[in-house]
Amino acid sequence: MGRQVCIASAGFSEHASKRSDVSMPELVSEAIKDCLKNAPSIEINDIDMFVNGNMPAFEGANIPELWMTDWMGARNKPLMRVTTGGTTGGSVAIAGYYSVASGLPGVDTVLAIAFEQQSQGDTATGLASVAYGEISVLNSLGIPYDQLTLLFSAGAAIGVASYQATNYMRKSKTTEEDLARVVVQNRHNAAKTWWAHLKMPNLTIEEVLDTPYISYPLRYGMVCPASDGACAMLFTTEEKAKDMCDIPVYVNGVGSIATETGILGYCGSGSGQLDPSEQLGAQKTSDVAFQQAGISFPRKEIDYAEVYSPFPNQELMWVEKLGLFEENTASEMYETGVTALNGELPINCSGGVNSTNAIGASAMERPAVAALQIMGKASNQVPETVHTSLGHGWGGYINLITMMVMADEPARKFK
Amino acid sequence: MEKVAIVGYNQVKLYSDANYGRYEMIFEAVRGALDNAGLKKKDITTVVSATNDYYDGRTISNSLTVEPGGGYLADESKVEMDGAHAVLYGLMRVLSGNHKLAVVWGGSMASSYPAHTVHLYETDPTWERPITYVSDITSAGFQMRAYMEKYGISAEEIAKTAVKNRKNAVNNPLALAEAQNPNITLKDVLESDIYSDPVTELMVAQPCDGVAALLLAPEKQAKKITDNPVWITGVGLSQETYYLGDRDLSTSKSMELAGKMAFQAAGINDPNTQIDVAELYEAFAHEELIFIESLGIAEKGKGADLNAEIGGDFPVNPSGGALGGNPLCATGLIRIIEAVKQIRGEAKGYQVKNVNKAIASGQIGMCSQNNILYVLEGDN
Numbered sequence: 094m095g096r097q098v099c100i101a102s103a104g105f106s107e108h109a110s111k112r113s114d115v116s117m118p119e120l121v122s123e124a125i126k127d128c129l130k131n132a133p134s135i136e137i138n139d140i141d142m143f144v145n146g147n148m149p150a151f152e153g154a155n156i157p158e159l160w161m162t163d164w165m166g167a168r169n170k171p172l173m174r175v176t177t178g179g180t181t182g183g184s185v186a187i188a189g190y191y192s193v194a195s196g197l198p199g200v201d202t203v204l205a206i207a208f209e210q211q212s213q214g215d216t217a218t219g220l221a222s223v224a225y226g227e228i229s230v231l232n233s234l235g236i237p238y239d240q241l242t243l244l245f246s247a248g249a250a251i252g253v254a255s256y257q258a259t260n261y262m263r264k265s266k267t268t269e270e271d272l273a274r275v276v277v278q279n280r281h282n283a284a285k286t287w288w289a290h291l292k293m294p295n296l297t298i299e300e301v302l303d304t305p306y307i308s309y310p311l312r313y314g315m316v317c318p319a320s321d322g323a324c325a326m327l328f329t330t331e332e333k334a335k336d337m338c339d340i341p342v343y344v345n346g347v348g349s350i351a352t353e354t355g356i357l358g359y360c361g362s363g364s365g366q367l368d369p370s371e372q373l374g375a376q377k378t379s380d381v382a383f384q385q386a387g388i389s390f391p392r393k394e395i396d397y398a399e400v401y402s403p404f405p406n407q408e409l410m411w412v413e414k415l416g417l418f419e420e421n422t423a424s425e426m427y428e429t430g431v432t433a434l435n436g437e438l439p440i441n442c443s444g445g446v447n448s449t450n451a452i453g454a455s456a457m458e459r460p461a462v463a464a465l466q467i468m469g470k471a472s473n474q475v476p477e478t479v480h481t482s483l484g485h486g487w488g489g490y491i492n493l494i495t496m497m498v499m500a501d502e503p504a505r506k507f508k
Numbered sequence: 509m510e511k512v513a514i515v516g517y518n519q520v521k522l523y524s525d526a527n528y529g530r531y532e533m534i535f536e537a538v539r540g541a542l543d544n545a546g547l548k549k550k551d552i553t554t555v556v557s558a559t560n561d562y563y564d565g566r567t568i569s570n571s572l573t574v575e576p577g578g579g580y581l582a583d584e585s586k587v588e589m590d591g592a593h594a595v596l597y598g599l600m601r602v603l604s605g606n607h608k609l610a611v612v613w614g615g616s617m618a619s620s621y622p623a624h625t626v627h628l629y630e631t632d633p634t635w636e637r638p639i640t641y642v643s644d645i646t647s648a649g650f651q652m653r654a655y656m657e658k659y660g661i662s663a664e665e666i667a668k669t670a671v672k673n674r675k676n677a678v679n680n681p682l683a684l685a686e687a688q689n690p691n692i693t694l695k696d697v698l699e700s701d702i703y704s705d706p707v708t709e710l711m712v713a714q715p716c717d718g719v720a721a722l723l724l725a726p727e728k729q730a731k732k733i734t735d736n737p738v739w740i741t742g743v744g745l746s747q748e749t750y751y752l753g754d755r756d757l758s759t760s761k762s763m764e765l766a767g768k769m770a771f772q773a774a775g776i777n778d779p780n781t782q783i784d785v786a787e788l789y790e791a792f793a794h795e796e797l798i799f800i801e802s803l804g805i806a807e808k809g810k811g812a813d814l815n816a817e818i819g820g821d822f823p824v825n826p827s828g829g830a831l832g833g834n835p836l837c838a839t840g841l842i843r844i845i846e847a848v849k850q851i852r853g854e855a856k857g858y859q860v861k862n863v864n865k866a867i868a869s870g871q872i873g874m875c876s877q878n879n880i881l882y883v884l885e886g887d888n
Contacts, residue, residue, distance in 0.1 A: 094510050094726060095605030116634075143747075146588070148567065155562040155629035156588065159873045160750040169765055172747040172878060173597065176561070176588045178568030184585050188597060195603035197743070198509055198773045219567050347606075351555075351574045351584035377581060385606070489571035493584070507605070 096507050098193045099334035099341035100499065101327045103461035104128025105288040108322035108449045111212040117152060118164035121208045124323035124454075125165065128204070131470065132327055132337040137166035141199060142192050145206040146176040146185040147453030150219035152210055165206060179250075179401070179488020180349065182207035182324060182457025183495025186484070187347045189328040190497070201330050208323035209453035216319050216452070220250060250403060251316065253369055253491055255308040258406035261370040262310065264421065267409060269310050271424035273301035275405035276315050276447060278427060282434065283444025285473040290320045290449040310406075315447075317403035322451030324458045331503070342464040345505065346386030346498035348378040354490045370406075374494040375414040375487070383416065385505065386498040388481070391416040395498075397439055397466045397475055397482040399459035403446045407487070412440060415485060415496070435476055442466070442473045456486025460497040467501050509773050512602045513730035513737035514884070516545025517845045519720040522684040522833035525619040526717035530564075533719045535576040538613050541721040542578070545733050547609065554607040555579040557586045558594035558614030558837045562626050578611050590614070590789065591720060591841025592870020592880045598724050599740055608729050615719030615838035623715035623836065630873070632750070644791070645712070647752055647874040649704030652794040654757035656706065659809030661797075663706050667697035670711045670793040670831060672817060677828025679857035684716050684833030697793075711793040711831075718835030720842045738848045742776070742883035744769025750877060757875055760795075763802040766869070766881040774883035776865075780805050783883075784863040785850050786824045787843040789870050793831065796824060799869065803881070818860055826850065826858045840870020844882055851886040864888050 104127030106112070106120050115123065129137060143165060149155050162168055173192070177184040189205030261267065280296045283289035304314035327337070334341035352374035379391070388394045398417055402408035409423040417438060418426055426432050432440040441447070443462040446455045463482035465471040480502070486495035518540030520533050542548065555578050559569040566572075570586035573579070583601075587594040591614025598610035627644040628637055636642045655661060671692050677683035678690045689696075692710070700709040730737040746765035748755060755761065767779070776782045786805070790796035797811030805822055806814045816824035825831075827846040830839050847866035849855040869881045 094603055149561050149588070149629075150567040152633075153629065154633050155560065155626065156872065158747075159630055159877055160632040162747055162750050162877075167747055168749045169746055169761065171745045171769070173593055173745075174588045175585060175597070177584075177586050178571055188585070188600075191597065191600040191604050194605075195600035196509065197600065197603070199769060349583050349585055350581060351579045353580060354572050354574055373581075381583070489568055489574075492574060493568075493571060 095194050096196050097331040097503050098190050098328055098344045099331055100344060100464040101329050101334045101337040101341060102128050102131040103326045103464055104131060106323040107288050108290040108320045108451055110318055110320060112210065112321035113212065117157065117210045117213065118161045120210055120321060121161060121206060121323045122164045124325040125204065125206060128325035128327055134337050139202060140166065140170065140204045141201055142171040142203045143167040143206065144173050144175060144185050144188045144192055144203060146174055146181045147208050148176065148178060148181055148219065151216055151452065152213040171200065177488065177493055179452060180456045180486040180493045180495045181453045182455055183459065183486030184349060186326055186457045186460050186497060187349060187495055189326060190344045190347055193328045193330060201333055203328045205326045205328060205457065206323065207454040207457040209451040210321045211319045211451065212321050251308050251311060254404040254407065255311050257369040257410065258310050258404065260368050261406050261410050265424065267424045269302060270298060272310065272315055272405040273298040274427050275408050276301050278433065279441055279445045279447040282442050282473055283448035286443045287472045289444045290318050311404055315405050317447050317450040320449050320451040322449065322454050324454040324461050326457060326461050338468065340468045340501055342467045342499045342501065343503045344497060345500050345503065346382035348381035349495045350374050350377040350381060352492045354492050369491050370410055372414045374492060375411065378494045378496045379415040382496045382498045387504040388498065392418065395438065395481050395483055396479040397463060399441055399443065399445065399463045400485045401446050401456055401459055401487040403450055405447060408441065408445065408447065411485060434473065439475050442471065442475060456488065456495055459486060460484025460499065464499055467499060510603060511727040511739050512599055512724055513727065513739050514722050514848050515725045515730050515733045515737055516541045516547065516723040517721065517848055518544055519682055519842055519845055520718055521682050522716050522718040522835055524684060524686055524716050526617065530617055531576040533615065534573055534613060537615065537719040537721040538578045538611055541611065541723050545723050547733065549578055551609050552578045552582050552611050553609055554583040554601050555611045556594045556598045556601065558589060558591040558841065559586060559616060560588050560837055562629055563616040563621055563836055565621055577613055583607065589872050590870035591838045592844060595722065595841060595844055596743060596745065596880060599743065602724050602726050608725060610724040611721060612724065612841065613719060613721035614841045616836045617717040618715035618836065619717050642752065644874055646704045648707050648792045650752060651757040651875045652707050652792065655794055655798055658758035661809065661812060663698060664694055665812035666794045666797065667694050667711065668812065669796050670697045673825050673829045673831035676818065676826050676858055677832030680827045680832055683828045684714065686714060687828060687832045707792055713791050713830035713834035716833050716835050718833065718838050720838045720845055722841065722845055736852045737887065738851050739885045740882055741885050742770035742774030745878065745880035747878040752875065755875065760798050760802040760876055760879060762877060762879040763799050763881065766879045767803040770881045770883050776883060779803055780822060783865050783867050785826060785847065785860045785866045787827060787829065787846045787866065787868040788825060789830050789840045789843050791830060791871065791876065795876060796829065800824060818858055823860045826855065826860055840880065843868040843870060847884050851884060
């Protein structure tokens, strides 16, 4: 069962805090056009199936592709919508992979699209309902409403991120300067990525540390922006991919292992205390994806990684939890330049989520950039040849993860 | 397409206002499906759910359902469409060879949200939503009117379908109590409140509370798990354009294309004789007629002439269909489960005789903009 799946192309729209020059459908079609531009042998009519998703709460539009059908080119075609919160983009990309891998009759070439136009709504309001969802649980546990303050801080992403950050910093002895260094690397990289949002080629660590706290230890200058943007990826069979592009990127491993729902250490429907920096789901997901991809020593075998880090502490945390570095060593790797563009294991050379965050699209932009790095077509291309790469996503109530491991050669054999 | 089987299923009883929680309902559905197949939580490798952030009233609706839905430490994802679409994703995950047991569940609780108001958020936000002229209900009015005018069909002929389905629902213990009426007449249907002329209240599939789940496994494992595997031999889906003015509402282009794709995969060229029973997600009574015509089971405009009773020429919705209860995000999934029951001979009280091949469908959008159709087969 199953068959080889390749990424033939990936594309982006331009990202900014307000893309008021375009409507949401126009924003999406920008990314689709950019994606198809890189695969000139095919047209939108050659797409057999569409997979898409965003976080519908942010624009106040439920299942928006119903009225966006024609702008996507999906009229009278199979279409599936996948949404999983922050991991939406990654989940859509994985659904694109499965659509091809399943070998459904008539479905060979699949366009996966993820988007978000946050300027249409209010992101914090959209995220507040993440906290509201717990109220019923609180009531059933007899926890009074005066703890609502806690809920609201959990609802917004910064609340949980600061708990993650303090937990991680305590264990790894990471300093605020280390966090700022990650930000500086990202924003410098973003300056060399055409579609990125926060481009700051001359940013310094001091400048980052000079901005006010939003929630300790995260400062204004360390936090991701809220962006408008879209991303598209083209998945197809091995044979067809060879006709569409020079270097087909093989999807060798995918995973999205969920863990228990955790908010602020207590867990309404789970087992109890959670350390939000522990991330069992990420560890399990990377185990599964690396195993599928036949990778035993990720530190040695992965050439490039894009991890999902709206906040700098998360970047340090993920590269460790995904097995790219030893526990508690990540900040040292950033200090010694291992993770830089010309380093041994470059991380987030697109600037990452820290520089560009159109939430629904963010988790797809990770595998999209990781794939383009293998093709040699990334905007901020790593000078050394990339053979294997990974793209990662994070979301939910800190309990959802996506991951895609790619290479220029297939890892698995199919009958 | 390689063979994948449905090896277990479960659906909770539908209520217009269930007096118990979302999580209990999800747990009951998923645990029941596992029990139905004699499996355990640790056997699950992937879970695909169907919920909707707007219907559940919160962002990331799948995030809090990880544990009750069996997704803890399993490969988890969510399809924000009908449950029948989630089955497609579960099917693809099994077909890829990565997974040996997929749990697919879907559902919502209409008692906790104003269902028809929520549908307004699915309309074009610039031109249509502000004036709220076009909604799921008014579009159904346009659709029924277009169908009647084109083929000269009367409202009585369409009301017949509502009577049939609501009578069928009487024998289905899991159907919505409000939809079960053994004495319902054409007059009752035609004289119930007008929703959007000519659609009346009893022609509408009432949104309600409910969750359903099923299990998918590849051929080798399926044969070990159950003696009664039901094979998915064909699946097709399609999405038409959005604007009602661009569409011929007297027919369903998306169902036609979905049918073509599914029938081709399953090697079916004459559905009327090769298929034994159909379970279709009709959000409104007239959609059942439009669907059987679009699938080529009846000629265009002749859907009402087809004897679709349980003992008829071509039984449609013996369970009562969506008119027997419409828990959004579960309705299409329940249609698949009902088709499985018919094939396995487990539809007690509304069993159609000698069923080996069945079709089941799911849909989302105004005037069923996106349809998905399955061809299911038993071993006989």
